[in-house]
Amino acid sequence: MSLSPLSNSNTPPFNPDETLTLAQDLFSLVSDQVLSIILSNLTKPHQICTSLVCKRWLKINGGLVKTLRLLDWDFLESGRLGYRFPNLVDVDIVQACIISPRNSGICLSDKFVSIHVNSFVSDEGYFWKPEFLDARVVDRGVKILAQGCPDLRRVVLLGASEDGLVSIANECLALQELELCSCTDLDLKGLAGFRNLQILKLVGSFNGLYGSVVTDIGLTILAQGCPRLLKLELVGCEGSYDGIKAIGQCCQMLEELTFCDHNLEGGWLAALSYCVNLKTLKFQSCKYIDPSPGPDEHLGSCPALEELRLERCRLRDKLGLRALLFVCRSVKELVFEDCWGLDNNSFSAASICRRVVSLCLEGCSLLTMDGFEPVVLSWKELKRLKVVSCNNIKDNDMTPELATLFSLLKELKWRPDSKSILSSGLEGMEVWQKGGRSFKI
Known part of the structure; x- marks a missing residue:
């Protein structure tokens, strides 16, 4: 018996090209669907x-690929976008609509876009402002996008006019969410063609990046063209009582309304009472609420409101905050996050909200226990409480009444500062069990 390796003179030598071809043939047997x-x-x-x-x-x-953020405008205009990604449902073209140098080492970023710039200051000494594509160019690209991706459900546009919106409305019948940046009042006429639009974000003038103006005229056109809206966010928009009233009267299904850095005129708060089905009201990065809200008897109320959120707002406007809380006196969930100017005097106005079930205070450094405790004790239905990074609320100022309330809560997160005795004593525990109740700390 030979101990040499087996050999067969009829076995062909190994050929990697043939192996690759065989693998390709095997995958050709698999359908595209599989x-x-x-x-x-x-x-x-x-x-x-x-x-x-x-x-x-x-x-x-x-x-x-279902979601895409376009960076190269030429890729859209060439028609390759729809061919390369035929099943897109979510497209953001904002970045591609801004003309900026690609080789710059300076990047200007905000919550919407990141832009490369050569300098923050121009030769004339003015601060740099972005340059956008011409509206006709944008409309042409939007039309190509609509024809190539008819199944779009969400789209983010910048600088599109009425013609661009009409092309999207005619081709993308399933579109439900739309975000418009840097548009004018008359551009919003194109919204009338959207049959199933439910979520709309409208960005007017914002942080010097977008300089367009949206007034009561635009808000009225929006309200009449989109009666089936469920969520509406207004960023950097102007207007007054008339514009918000039109939204409340026409958009009867509206459940969520957000104001970000608004420039609304005094007296607009009274128009919120026309939003009869509003459940969530948000204020983000607002410099004021309402400089002249008027007497209480003219303010009305939002009876269906469940949640009021104020995030990163300036609350030096005590009169406006009090009027807002009066309009939202039926609210069940109240949130203040990183709001500058919320002190004992302004927070005391929250006692009018008798139905509060949940309270969240975060980053409210001016509020002390003297202002916090009376309001919280006045809420007989309070079940959930979160206090975080409110450095002037101290454990040693806690009264027996407040401690008793804590024992009755269903959910508690208490970290007013890093020196809190209560939170440090419960560190490492997921829940605090007392009297058969569970508390998140």
Whole structure:
């Protein structure tokens, strides 16, 4: 018996090219539908790698992409966007609409976009402002987008006029969410063609980046064109009582309304009473609430309101804050986050909200126990309490009445400062059990 390795003179030598061809033939037996299911279970980085295998895999991977943020305008205008990604449902074209140098080392960022600039100051000494594509160019690109991606559910546009909005409305019948940046009053006429629009974010003038003006005229056009809105966010918009009243009267289904850095005229708060089905009201980065809200008997109320949130707002306007709380006196959940100017005097106005079930205070450094405790004890239905980073609320100022209230709460998070005896004593515990109740700390 020979101990030498087995050999067969009829076995052909190993050829890597033939092995690759065999693998390709095996995948050709797999349908596009099955291969799409296989590739969809890969992570995003792996999907990008597999798209380089061949043209077939590239096309299948493109069909798996649902969300896209466009950076290159030429890619849209060439028609390749719809061909490369035929099943898109969410597209953001804002970044591509801003003309900026690609090789600059300076990046200007805000909550909406990140822009490369050569300098923050121009040769004339003025601060740099972005340059946008012409409205006709944007409308042409939006039309190409609508024709190539008719299944869009959400789209973010910048500088689109009425014509651009009409093309989206005519082609993308399933569109439910729309975000418009840097548009004018008359541009909003195009909103009338959207049949199923439920969520709208309107960005007017904001932080010097967008300089367009939206007034009562635009708000009225919006209200009449979008009667089925469920959520509306107004960023940097102007207007007054008339514009908000039109929204309340026409958009009867509106459940959530957000104001961000608004420039509304005094007396607009009374118009909120026309939003009869409003459940959530938010204020974000607002410099004031209402400089002249008028007498209480003219303010009305929002009877269906469940949640009021104020985030990063300046609350030096005591009169406006009191009027807001009066309008929202039926609210059940009250949130103050990083609001400058919320002191004992202004917070005392919250006692008018008798139905509060949940309170969240975060980053309210001017509030002390003298202003906090009387209001909290007046709420007989309070079940959830969160106090975080309110450094002037001290444990040693706590009274037996407040301690008793804590024992009755269903949920409690108490970290007013890093020296809190209560929170440090419960450190490392997920819940605090006392009297059969559970508390989150």
